[in-house]
Amino acid sequence: MEQENIIVLEAAKPKMLSKTALLIVSNPNHVGKILPSLTKHVNKTLYIQLLSALSNPFGSFYPNIFDAWPKFTQTISGIYSQTLQYEDLDVRVLLSGLKYKDMEYIKTRQPIDLVAFDKYYPEDDIKNFIKNRIQSITDSYSILTSDTGAFEELIVDPTRDYTVYKHSVLGGTFDRLHVAHKLLLTEAALRVTEKVTVGVTVENMLGSKTLWELIEPIENRIKGVRDFLEDVNPEIIHNIVPISDMYGPAKDDPTMDVIVVSTETERGGYKVNEMRSNCGLQPLEVAIVDLIQEPNPAENEEAKISSSTRRIRTLGKVIQAITPKEHLRKKPYIIGLTGVVRLFCICSGKSGVGRRLSELGAYHIDCDKVAHFVYEPGKPAYDKIVEAFGKGVVAENGEINRKEIGAIVFKDSKQLEKLNSIVWPAIVEEIQERIKKCKAEVVVLEAAVLLGAGWSKYCHEVWTTVIPPDIALHRLQERNKLSAEEAKSRLASQIDNKKYIEAANVVFYSYWGAEITQKQVDKAWELLLKRIKYPNK
Template sequence: MLAKTGLLVVSNHKQIGEILSSVQKQVKNTLYIQFLSALGEPLGSFYPKTFNAWPKFSQTIFNVYSQAATHCHNLDVKVLLSGIKYNIPKIQTQKPIDLIIFDKYHSQEDIDNFIKARIQNITEEYNVLTIDTGDLEITEENIDNDESVYKHTVLGGTFDRLHVAHKLLLSEAALRSNEIVTVGVTEENMLHTKILWELIEEIDVRVKSVVDFLKDICPELKYNIIPISDPFGPAIMDPSMELIVVSKETVKGGEKINEIRQQKNLNPLKIAPVELVDEPNPNPIEEAKISSSTTRGIASGKSGVAKWLAELGVLIINCDIVAHDLYKPGMPCHKLIVEHFGDDVLAANGEIDRKVLGGIVFGNSQLQKLNSLVWPAIAEEVNNIIRNTDKKVVVIEAAVLLTADWQKYCHEVWTTLVPREEAINRLILRNALTEEQAKNRLDSQSPNTYYVKHANVVFCPLWPPEYTKQQVDRAWELLQKRLL
């Protein structure tokens, strides 16, 4: 059985890739990494033997997270800095440790003494594992980094679903500070230019993730985590700040901040650019670097996702088709619609002209009336189909699933979405609508953020079909595990 949380005690940092490759098979959720040359040595003794200043540890941190991106993509890896920077009495972690891993063999007495004296938060039924990587030859690293340490460092970003790039930036800020770290976290008003910004976590969630990470890796520092509503935040006004940490791709942003500070007669900030980790398995449509930056509504690609699911053996109930059948003469909805909207909605053959009906209801209060007439009949028919199928998995494909409260018939909600501009373009091309008509159609339903908030799984068919299929195959694989 996998441990939930592991603590890896590393003496040979040059073999970290080999170690992490093995650890991935032992730990499920969180892996803390503590660098320590020998169990009998005090915490804080590692870097003087290998480096002559804290910031020179930056390259080792980069190497660790780079290897973690390759070998531990499902683990929340955290390199602990307290036991490197300070001679602290115990290793402190927010989550209790239930597996301690060593990269070389130690006597049982040394292990027992280390665990008792040095680990603050450990479960009663912990386990110990040794992954031997050979003897360590301690040599000072010849790395040409700025060795300066600063009282107050600052950085900013979106910090959505904290990943390796964020950890590198935050770790660099914590490593170079001896007192205060300020982090600006972008608020929603700054996110709307991003593709699929609706998938970005709420500001409170992102702030908490940053706080939790920093307090785990180095709780001795003071942290100011500030939501910001402009690109510069407090960095252009706080005279106590001395260093700004940026990615190498955003150095110009740091330079712009210094221009503004000089205009305000503030000292310019030292700029510390951080190299981002290469994406280990990029798709052709993905960036090469790990950046620090069913059923949704109409024109969002839900039919494409449904098609892939059907090929996997799923029963797809398309509510548009169900409704179309119920609109036919002699069926329940036909009479109700004609009684309310009149004969003008009838085609020459006596059937409901859905295009005429759509032109009447979209963009005004009549849509609500139409829904109240047809939704109960659609729900009844859908449930009849479900009761009479032998399929293990059934998908209700409906743009109005949540609006109609049909999620109560489902175990999970899967949603698809594309940016609003893309949905408008698709409606114009597919349905031969004007731009105004397309916007009215979209305005008649809830925004993307609503669907994301209520979804268990989210797809984005914005890219070529083969990538949508990859999303569906992955979601299907995970669903099979949940069905066990």
């Protein structure tokens, strides 16, 4: 249904952010000129349709100038490259109009809230275009127009092979679908008339990747690939399959013609052909897609666009929805901070994440120190510990010998359970007393046992720090002057990184230098204050 009181917007903003926009592009080389204004109005998905791919959209216009679909690769790569700084926006360049001359409608899987043009057109022409050429349009759509300047001729590399085949194949992790993934998938779609097969790596192949614990479940990654391909080129068959080795179905499928690789994985394409040769199959043509460089990589990020960098950039952000806990008071807002052992909360030198949050304004409760307190003579747990473990755990000065009791419990899970049943309730009681007296807006409850003890129920959010196991072992040995076997024994009683991440709303990674970890913490604090101030946004 066409909106009756449509307004052509040039500088004015729509009343609300649009979830999904469609940008009709006449000048692909100048997409970057309209993005600064356009991204103020859309917060989720931006479809891009090349106007030259449509027959007579506004009377006679720039024709589809390429005689082979893959020749659009360079143009599409240029478009995506202009969107790199807007990584939170899901940009998708539509391919159907480029491939099929008789396409009447622009089809998208998501309804369009905002239609943007990079040229000024008469309002009646715009209305007619939207009514007759866009299939999925909401009733209350908005329009944004802008003039991006004179048309620049599209360029094609004459040295490349632009043959079109029936069936293409490619493989990868496809975690957090980004521009490099989209270019590989786009090349695979432009190369074929019938079918694209995509192999998505299963978890047992991911252990060597940075922050592999943050990689999305394979079901999500497969869905992301399928959604993208069905959006940009629904006319072809999409076969998305899990793979447990580097070859996948490409090693023995006789119907495949071409394998799409990046310059980084080119050697893998030829390895696939070696396997096919062993199976008596024809080798695949190898189509190579150039890598795209990150515009502003941090020192701990890769120079190329990568999923690893995207995972690094989630650190300090909410990665799992925060479920409201009605049994908790709204103030103070309690953050449960945990990690494999307390050392892993390193922020810089002697200070930890908890210490940094204290510096930023939080009231920091270190549960390890609270445990020391309840162990003291005359405090809640003292007599119960002596009764349970004997006077042999009492030092000459009358205090509990924590090293002695640690040697007992870390060798025997039943003894550890016995100690926890005494100490944990006493710690909780002391923590609750301290929180009642606290006047700070935010309380950080730092506890290595937060999850195991079930204390997350006392927290509005859970934040966790993780680190590679080999680094964890080394740091634990250094801090506590333990042998390798003693350190391994202690780590064996801890929850692994994956479990911590699954339970966390916010994650920190303390593998890199102190300054980088502190930046993660500062980012998390800034975002937390916004969530507290604007809880419904």
